[in-house]
Amino acid sequence: MTPIVSYQNVTKTYGDLEVLKDIDFNIYPGEKVALIGPSGSGKTTLARLLMTLEEPDSGIIEVENKNLWQEEVGGELVKAKEKHLREMRKSIGMVFQHFYLFPHMTVLKNVMEAPMTVLGLSKKKARQQAEEMLEKVGLSDKLDVYPAQLSGGQKQRVAIARALVMKPNIMLFDEPTSALDPELVGEVLDVIKEIAFESDMTMLLITHEMDFAKEIADRVAFFNEGIIAEQGDPEELFNNPKTPRLQSFLSRFNS
Numbered sequence: 001m002t003p004i005v006s007y008q009n010v011t012k013t014y015g016d017l018e019v020l021k022d023i024d025f026n027i028y029p030g031e032k033v034a035l036i037g038p039s040g041s042g043k044t045t046l047a048r049l050l051m052t053l054e055e056p057d058s059g060i061i062e063v064e065n066k067n068l069w070q071e072e073v074g075g076e077l078v079k080a081k082e083k084h085l086r087e088m089r090k091s092i093g094m095v096f097q098h099f100y101l102f103p104h105m106t107v108l109k110n111v112m113e114a115p116m117t118v119l120g121l122s123k124k125k126a127r128q129q130a131e132e133m134l135e136k137v138g139l140s141d142k143l144d145v146y147p148a149q150l151s152g153g154q155k156q157r158v159a160i161a162r163a164l165v166m167k168p169n170i171m172l173f174d175e176p177t178s179a180l181d182p183e184l185v186g187e188v189l190d191v192i193k194e195i196a197f198e199s200d201m202t203m204l205l206i207t208h209e210m211d212f213a214k215e216i217a218d219r220v221a222f223f224n225e226g227i228i229a230e231q232g233d234p235e236e237l238f239n240n241p242k243t244p245r246l247q248s249f250l251s252r253f254n255s
Contacts, residue, residue, distance in 0.1 A: 002065065004029045004170060004202050005050065010059030012045055019045045021226040023059070027170075030200040034213035034234070037223035038249060043206045046223075047172045050204075051094045052085045063088055064169065090118070093168035097175045099155040101147040101162075107134065108143040111162045119166065133161040137191050153184030157191055164195070170202045171195075177209060185209070192216070210253045214238055222246045 003026035012020040020042045027033050035043040048054040049061060052068065061068040070077045071084045080088075101110050111130035115121040121129070134140055137157040147155055156176055163171060173192060177185040189212050196203055196216050207213050213220055214234045221231035222243075230237065230246050241247045 001028050003027060003062070004031075004064055005204075006060075006062040007046070007049075008060040008062070010049065010061060011057045012042075012049065012054065013057055019226055020049075020056075023226075023228065025221070025228060027202060027204060029202055032196050032203045032205065032216055032218050034217035034220045035204065035206045035223055036208070036210065036213055036220060036249075037229075041223040042226045043223045044174050047094065047174050047204060047206060050170075051092060051172060052089055064091060090166070091169040092172065093163035093166055093170070094172040094174065095156070095159050095163050095176045097179045099147070099152075099159045099179075101155055101158055103147050106144050106146055107139060107150070107158050110147070110158055111165050114162065115165055129165050130161070133165045134158070136164070136194075137161045138187075151184060152180045153187045156180065156188045160188075160191055160195075168201070170204070173203065173205045173207070175206050175208065177207075210238065210250070222249065224249075 005027040007023050007025040010020055010023040011018065023046065035046065037043055045054060049056050050063070055069060066088065067077065068088055069080050071080045102113070105113065108127070108130055111134060112126040115126040115129060116123060131140065131143065134143060137160055139154060139157055139161065142150065142154065147158070150158070176192065177188050180188065189209065193216055195201070205213065205216065217234050219231060220234045220237045221228050222237070223229070224245050230241065230243050238250065241250055
């Protein structure tokens, strides 16, 4: 099977810190992949490169068999222009730790905005799709409410609806519950689980919720100091970690 996302010898540094070290990593169509590991190990950077929020120092990232950061001009590969990146972004959705909702817009308008401005949908069509998606995340009673009137969990569910309404082929979740109070975590995880179990969308999930990763993922990859130290089937990886570093990491969640 051809990967839907392929990282080939990808490196990324910030100053003297090498955050990603020569990463080779494939994600396949419909696969749910969880990334776990200590903070600063490179997980979020991997997602940000895919979302074109950061540029790799070297290596190739392909999305749906197309080079993400380079395009062919006159038979030569050159750095991609903004138009190419914008087109590539259409197939990728991302939900961040923080919600980044527009405070001056109602919940409904937050979800309608991108389909109209990016996809060119009519106001009527965008509204219909936004209402359907907000119902899916359990917020059909909050259409005319502003973000300041919502709980953290509700804000994150709006953010999920806003990403999903763009109908991406690949969804990235970057620790979507880490900014939430503990009692609100479950409502967001439940929505993500429902999406995962009901759809064939490819999903990359960065999380510190180990039980959630075990339940939802087809494959788990453990990041440590810029490399993928171990990856595999969730049951095998959590129950029988092979590297001392992963054993140590998981022991903190089992105590």
